[in-house]
Amino acid sequence: MVTTPLPRASVAEIPPYVPGRAPASRPGFTSYKLSSNENPYPPLPGVLHAAQAALEQLNRYPDMGNAQLYAALAEHLDVDADRLALGTGSVGLLFHLVQAFAGPGDEVVHAWRSFEAYPIAIAAAGATSVPVPLREGGEHDLAALADAVTERTRVLIVCTPNNPTGTAVTQTALTALLERVPPQVLVLVDEAYVEFVRMDDAVDGLALQAAYPNVVSLRTFSKAYGLANLRIGYAITTPEIATPLRAVATPFGVSSVAQAAAVASLSSVQALMGRVDALVRERERVLAGVRAAGWQVPDAQGNFCWFPFPGDPEATMRFVTAAEQLGVSVRPFAGEGVRASIGEHVGNDRVIELAQRLARPGE
Template identity: 85%
Template sequence: MATTPMPRASVAEIPPYVPGRTPVSRPGFTSYKLSSNENPYPPLPGVLQAAQGALEQLNRYPDMGNTALYGALASRLGVATDQLALGTGSVGLLFHLVQAFAGPGDEVVHAWRSFEAYPIAIAAAGAKSVAVGLTAAGEHDLEALAEAVTERTRVLIVCTPNNPTGTAVTQTALRTLIERVPPHVLVLVDEAYVEFVRMQDAVDGLALQREFPNVVSLRTFSKAYGLANLRVGYAITTPEIALPLRAVATPFGVSTVAQAAAVASLKAEQALMGRVDALVRERSRVLAGVREAGWQLPDAQGNFCWFPFPGDADATARFVAAAAAVGISVRPFAGEGVRVSVGEQAGNDRVIELARRVADEFGVRSLRS
């Protein structure tokens, strides 16, 4: 018999979440943090003013009904307010969703390597993680995902663009997958990077949700909108699914400051798209420069690029060390690869320079040679 309080056994199985490291200061170098997929731009026009105004209400609890933000999102997306659920970033909603729809004995199917919070949220709910390997190109294996669904499956997660490999699925392929999934299985389409996608037949989670009542589109203000510090995410789904998501949410979870900043961000859409387009151009420039140095990087549809090192933990560590030596922090996944965010132009320049300089060390043949 235990002599002290013991957590549920599944809690011991929760893997730690590893945040992006802050760069170590190097003499003669401006350091760049390219390890957390953060937006390098400051808040959008009007956002700081809105947030500062909300600070005057710090002695009051937030509007638990999130009235202004629900209204602004409903107007922007063309949905009813009862089709929405808010959380502390899209990761908060991920936890709410798994908690509400899966528990002990249930299975949650997802691709792997993918967003590292998935197995954490699943284990926290006491459910079983069914991880389906990516293809050699770092893409979701949709056929394998469909085959992994069993009578015990309660949730299927598709991350597109996939974090950390950056690849994205098409609307046609995703619709085909959803058609194969039993209607009682909730399909979570994680679109945290949706604003950065530039491809033919791109996924539109909102359109899929209109077509399939078991679909949830998950989006965030952390990436394109640059509100990572304030933690605001939202789900778009049916009222029947949104209601339990709201029910399990922490009361007053989204602060008054966060709500005000998100509403102001929605009003600055023109400036937002200008910044997103600039980041997409930088992404293309980084990909082109690194590929010219001979590296074989997969397509990138988020605000980051993926350097694959399959099965080689030593190469992963050496690349991270080489980046740190020139003042760049990146996000390693030992024996799998390294994710490098698209940041300031000068930081991106240094990534290209690094890729060229260490190409020989990693056995990469330059396309210019």
């Protein structure tokens, strides 16, 4: 006999989200957290002032309509405001999208390994996850993703650059995928790291969305803008998709502090890109150092790099332990690989030193 309330069966199947750990504190030694893809820079000019001013109204609910931020984003992106939807980070919008467009009996197709919140959001909605393995080099297998679409598919997710492997798809390849996907399937293009991409034929989510009405582009203020603590992201899509996306959003979910900080950040784009360019230079320096040490690592287009350890959980954890001994925390995916964020210069130096100290896989 059941004596307590029971959640839906799918809730018990939700895998736990594992956050990046902070490094262990060591007296007289500076450690670096490179496990969460955080921006190492402080808020952009004017952002703290705007956030502090918003703090004076903590006794009031935020503007549920997000009017000022919608207007600023619409101007920044040169799109109509009714094509936008805000949420508590792009991950909040991910949950809202899956909830709005998929449910029990429906399928959501996505690459794997990819962002670990995908199977969580899918299970929370009661839908079925259809993971499609990455290629050997950590890239999306777009043809296999298209092949996985069935009459039960409601959502298809493409993460570019892919978290945690760092690889990105091209506009040409993604367009070819969209040509194969039925128009009733929502295609979610997760562009959380779009500002860091430096490659030919890079994905342009805005152009794709204009050409394919079933596309939603997800972006965030957490990474390049450095507002991870405030939890704010946005979707760019059609009004027909943005409307239900707003409908399922948590009322007053985006705080006044987050809204004010985001608006202020959008007015400091030149300073933003200076910081992003500096992080990209650091990324390329780390990749060059790691490869010079003999490691074969994938191209990196986000603010992190990937050390593959396919089928070898022991090697994964040896890498993590060695990183901790150097005062660096990284993000392990046991038996798959380790992700190291691009952070402060000294922390990045230690990642290069780590690569020089450790044997490469297969040795």
